[in-house]
Amino acid sequence: MPIFIDRRLNPKDKSLGNRQRFLRRAREELKRSLRDQIRIGRIADVDAEHAVPMPDRGTGEPTFNNARNSGRRQYILPGNRHFSPGDLIPKPGQGGGAGASSPGNTVSEDDFRFVLSREEVLDLFFEDLELPDMVKLNLKEILAFKPRRAGFAATGSPTNINVGRTMRNSHGRRIALRRPKQGELDAILEEIAMLELVQSSAATRQRIAALREELDRLERRRRRIAYVDPVDIRFNRFDPQPVPNANAVMFCLMDVSGSMGEREKDLAKRFFVLLHLFLKRRYDRIEIVFIRHTHEAQEVDEETFFNCTQSGGTVVSTALEEMHRIIEQRYPASQWNIYAAQASDGDNSITDSERCIALLDGKLMRLCQYFAYVEIIDEREAHIFGTTENGTSLWRAYSAIDLKWPNFQMSRIATPADIYPVFRQLFGRQPTLLKRA
Amino acid sequence: MATQAANSELLFSGSDWDFTKLSRVYDAIEAIAVEELHLDIYPVQMEIISSQQMLDAYSSVGMPLMYRHWSFGKHFLHQDLLYRKGGRGLAYELVINSNPCIVYLMEENTMALQALVTAHAALGHNHFFKNNHLFKQWTDAGAILGYLDFAKSYIVRCEERHGLAAVEAVLDSAHALMEQGVFRYQRPPKLSSERLREGLRERLEYEERSYNDLWRTLPHSQQRADVKVQDPEWKKSLNLPEENLLYFLEKNSPVLEPWQREIIRIVRVIAQYFYPQRQTQVMNEGCATFVHYTVMNTLFDRGRISEGAMLEILRNHSNVVFQPAFDDPRFSGINPYALGLDMMQDIRRISTKPTAEDRDWFPDIAGHGNWREVLLDAWADHRDESFIRQYLSPALIRKWRFFVLGDAADQPHCEVASIHNERGYEKIRAALAHNYDVGANRPDIQVVDVDLLGDRHLRLQHKVKQGILLEDTSRDATLRHIRRLWGYEVSLAAVDAETGLTVHERSTSQIAE
Numbered sequence: 031m032p033i034f035i036d037r038r039l040n041p042k043d044k045s046l047g048n049r050q051r052f053l054r055r056a057r058e059e060l061k062r063s064l065r066d067q068i069r070i071g072r073i074a075d076v077d078a079e080h081a082v083p084m085p086d087r088g089t090g091e092p093t094f095n096n097a098r099n100s101g102r103r104q105y106i107l108p109g110n111r112h113f114s115p116g117d118l119i120p121k122p123g124q125g126g127g128a129g130a131s132s133p134g135n136t137v138s139e140d141d142f143r144f145v146l147s148r149e150e151v152l153d154l155f156f157e158d159l160e161l162p163d164m165v166k167l168n169l170k171e172i173l174a175f176k177p178r179r180a181g182f183a184a185t186g187s188p189t190n191i192n193v194g195r196t197m198r199n200s201h202g203r204r205i206a207l208r209r210p211k212q213g214e215l216d217a218i219l220e221e222i223a224m225l226e227l228v229q230s231s232a233a234t235r236q237r238i239a240a241l242r243e244e245l246d247r248l249e250r251r252r253r254r255i256a257y258v259d260p261v262d263i264r265f266n267r268f269d270p271q272p273v274p275n276a277n278a279v280m281f282c283l284m285d286v287s288g289s290m291g292e293r294e295k296d297l298a299k300r301f302f303v304l305l306h307l308f309l310k311r312r313y314d315r316i317e318i319v320f321i322r323h324t325h326e327a328q329e330v331d332e333e334t335f336f337n338c339t340q341s342g343g344t345v346v347s348t349a350l351e352e353m354h355r356i357i358e359q360r361y362p363a364s365q366w367n368i369y370a371a372q373a374s375d376g377d378n379s380i381t382d383s384e385r386c387i388a389l390l391d392g393k394l395m396r397l398c399q400y401f402a403y404v405e406i407i408d409e410r411e412a413h414i415f416g417t418t419e420n421g422t423s424l425w426r427a428y429s430a431i432d433l434k435w436p437n438f439q440m441s442r443i444a445t446p447a448d449i450y451p452v453f454r455q456l457f458g459r460q461p462t463l464l465k466r467a
Numbered sequence: 468m469a470t471q472a473a474n475s476e477l478l479f480s481g482s483d484w485d486f487t488k489l490s491r492v493y494d495a496i497e498a499i500a501v502e503e504l505h506l507d508i509y510p511v512q513m514e515i516i517s518s519q520q521m522l523d524a525y526s527s528v529g530m531p532l533m534y535r536h537w538s539f540g541k542h543f544l545h546q547d548l549l550y551r552k553g554g555r556g557l558a559y560e561l562v563i564n565s566n567p568c569i570v571y572l573m574e575e576n577t578m579a580l581q582a583l584v585t586a587h588a589a590l591g592h593n594h595f596f597k598n599n600h601l602f603k604q605w606t607d608a609g610a611i612l613g614y615l616d617f618a619k620s621y622i623v624r625c626e627e628r629h630g631l632a633a634v635e636a637v638l639d640s641a642h643a644l645m646e647q648g649v650f651r652y653q654r655p656p657k658l659s660s661e662r663l664r665e666g667l668r669e670r671l672e673y674e675e676r677s678y679n680d681l682w683r684t685l686p687h688s689q690q691r692a693d694v695k696v697q698d699p700e701w702k703k704s705l706n707l708p709e710e711n712l713l714y715f716l717e718k719n720s721p722v723l724e725p726w727q728r729e730i731i732r733i734v735r736v737i738a739q740y741f742y743p744q745r746q747t748q749v750m751n752e753g754c755a756t757f758v759h760y761t762v763m764n765t766l767f768d769r770g771r772i773s774e775g776a777m778l779e780i781l782r783n784h785s786n787v788v789f790q791p792a793f794d795d796p797r798f799s800g801i802n803p804y805a806l807g808l809d810m811m812q813d814i815r816r817i818s819t820k821p822t823a824e825d826r827d828w829f830p831d832i833a834g835h836g837n838w839r840e841v842l843l844d845a846w847a848d849h850r851d852e853s854f855i856r857q858y859l860s861p862a863l864i865r866k867w868r869f870f871v872l873g874d875a876a877d878q879p880h881c882e883v884a885s886i887h888n889e890r891g892y893e894k895i896r897a898a899l900a901h902n903y904d905v906g907a908n909r910p911d912i913q914v915v916d917v918d919l920l921g922d923r924h925l926r927l928q929h930k931v932k933q934g935i936l937l938e939d940t941s942r943d944a945t946l947r948h949i950r951r952l953w954g955y956e957v958s959l960a961a962v963d964a965e966t967g968l969t970v971h972e973r974s975t976s977q978i979a980e
Contacts, residue, residue, distance in 0.1 A: 032512060035514045048527075050540070091639075091643065093645070093646050144548060
């Protein structure tokens with residue numbers, strides 16, 4: 031008699047520790063391949079699982095191995111059909127011996143893709159953004175769902191039985207099937223008792239027998255037709271509802287004139303992704319509108335937004351006008367929470383900067399929940415511009431807005447770590463931002 | 468009478484299993500295995516696991532307890548991928564050479580499959596583990612689980628004390644040398660008992676407690692000349708040449724801390740524990756397959772398994788022993804299950820119904836009559852290499868249509884050297900046996916010299932057999948690992964085994980870090 035042990039309920043994920051060690055080891059490479067994916071992928075896709083290739087550096091497990099292309103070997107193979115000693119067989123392809131050439135290794139140990147969970151992806155994404163831990167935690171948190179009553183269901187757990195509804199069904203069924211009531215039975219019993227007291231004629235006896243038969247029939251019927259049948263039972267139905275339930279639209283504005291290179295766009299994209307992550311956590315439904323501009327602005331899809339450059343001058347106000355037009359048309363501020371993120375290298379003509387101030391001050395800032403502006407600068411310029419208030423014309427113009435509107439944020443960024451401060455207020459003062467939600 | 472009646476009943480019907488059925492089937496199978504095949508087994512502990520847990524077990528080399536290391540995480544990802552893409556099914560069972568013998572059964576298996584697996588693993592493998600001389604001499608089934616438990620907690624403690632990175636570095640290097648971390652010829656020292664390990668730990672703790680930094684400030688002794696006289700003596704105490712690199716580094720490395728030595732020792736002990744399994748693949752699987760095949764047929768003949776269940780069992784059995792020919796796209800080497808089972812059934816045939824040829828080739832066992840005894844002896848006394856050398860019969864060579872293909876790296880062609888004819892039998896048998904000789908086929912690398920008093924240069928020698936060299940990149944990477952454990956320069960000389968000439972030399976100073 032052997033000992034049986036049921037291990038199925040033991041904690042799963044025994045290898046979780048090993049996985050974490052592996053990811054830590056391959057961190058740098060994973061980060062790079064993830065960054066490449068984010069660069070070509072869509073903003074909204076960051077917040078999901080990602081398949082990444084097996085990193086080849088740092089995860090090798092070398093041992094002493096025989097080289098395949100040296101020396102003399104003998105293979106013993108089954109299934110000889112027509113060979114005789116001395117027959118020569120050409121070697122197939124490069125390296126390796128004939129028949130025994132590498133066994134059907136479809137997926138080699140080091141060459142495959144595996145899936146990083148959403149948590150792991152975000153961990154890697156956040157790494158050089160230098161977000162405070164609280165913020166990281168907030169962003170990773172999945173939208174909470176709250177069960178809300180939504181009608182009745184025929185199935186469910188016993189705790190959710192709706193007694194009223196169940197009894198109503200039961201009552202209707204009893205009436206429809208004419209289940210004898212207790213009163214009818216009692217009446218017959220009473221009559222029998224009365225007749226038995228008298229007990230005189232044959233007619234009464236016959237009557238009693240008939241009554242007894244009737245009583246019997248009714249009782250059998252009562253037994254057959256249940257008081258509460260499984261078909262009567264109704265359960266309260268609950269629907270998971272996300273809280274809070276609100277819509278947001280996110281405007282991504284970017285200068286795409288020639289001066290915005292790969293590096294600038296990569297930084298801008300991370301800036302947009304971060305805002306999107308934040309919005310996604312807060313709102314049920316988010317739409318993203320991409321507006322690019324040179325000396326004229328147009329709404330484009332994400333693909334074009336990040337990948338095409340256009341030649342032309344820089345007139346920032348066109349983008350703001352376009353944004354205003356789209357808001358008027360499609361996203362009334364009464365129904366949508368409007369967020370805007372603008373990335374630029376700061377070049378703009380002075381007269382146009384004036385126009386930008388007017389537009390923002392007069393129209394847009396009243397509509398927007400939040401407007402974040404980043405100016406992407408060269409790392410060398412970072413020292414020069416780091417503290418001083420003078421700068422490009424757009425920067426100076428926006429400084430005025432920054433003073434006047436608390437929901438306007440601006441920052442100069444040279445490295446990914448500079449992005450977060452733009453959002454600091456957004457992540458810090460949540461309650462007031464929810465007022466319209 | 469009652470037992471007679473019970474015997475004729477079906478052990479189970481339907482495909483669902485439960486614990487009563489499992490235990491009833493086990494009892495019936497054990498009874499047959501013991502009375503029909505005279506098997507001798509460790510007590511059995513059966514554990515039901517899910518596919519997820521099976522994957523976990525796969526990635527930690529099949530052991531129920533294992534220390535943590537990133538490479539296991541990597542293997543898990545790989546296995547998981549293969550499994551999910553349907554590229555590879557999971558094993559139906561996993562068996563561990565321990566006392567009691569632990570058998571994992573997958574919860575997805577049908578009852579018929581559970582019966583098959585019970586006969587295969589809980590009886591077949593179990594008997595082999597308990598009786599084969601390699602396992603008896605080289606592994607300690609009673610101590611392995613306790614040792615792994617110790618290893619796991621020891622490594623956790625090291626990680627806490629010295630940091631993950633430091634422990635990982637030692638493990639990485641030790642893993643790279645696992646192949647060279649076994650005693651092939653000399654019997655390994657016994658696993659030290661709990662008491663001995665306790666003593667060692669106490670001594671280490673005492674040293675740590677009584678550590679005095681003042682000792683470091685003492686001037687070093689200047690008497691090098693005196694020591695030099697004893698040089699040859701010292702070298703002799705190193706027992707060179709040494710084939711077990713991990714053992715050598717553990718005992719003699721000038722740079723390792725005691726905890727690092729203990730970690731190397733853990734890796735070495737685990738490598739040694741698995742060494743017999745690698746030498747007895749064909750026999751181990753053959754024995755288990757032979758046992759399940761015989762037991763299941765006996766059960767069926769006695770009417771204790773329904774025809775439907777038997778069909779399912781046979782279908783699985785024939786999948787397991789499927790052997791495609793060399794030119795079949797599915798061919799991936801010789802299937803050890805198929806070869807093992809065929810050889811063992813062949814032995815049974817030779818002992819009971821020998822032909823004239825068999826009498827010629829196997830005078831000892833042909834017509835012996837008692838095939839059980841012959842098989843039990845073979846299972847106990849051989850490893851793959853000697854088993855094939857001893858028992859591969861011409862009849863079987865003809866059945867498999869074996870042929871030998873010579874492959875020299877400098878030739879554009881492979882040449883058919885021998886086929887299944889009178890002149891070829893001996894050669895095929897010898898060549899096949901040689902291919903199963905694990906010790907002869909892995910690179911033979913030994914420590915030959917070390918300059919302990921000078922620059923501590925460690926010299927390794929690779930005996931080049933049949934002109935087979937080492938693969939360059941992995942060799943360099945592995946040498947780097949040895950250097951990390953040794954702390955000083957390491958060089959590897961490739962010496963031709965026949966001529967004794969040095970073919971090639973590589974030193975860590977030539978390899979960029």
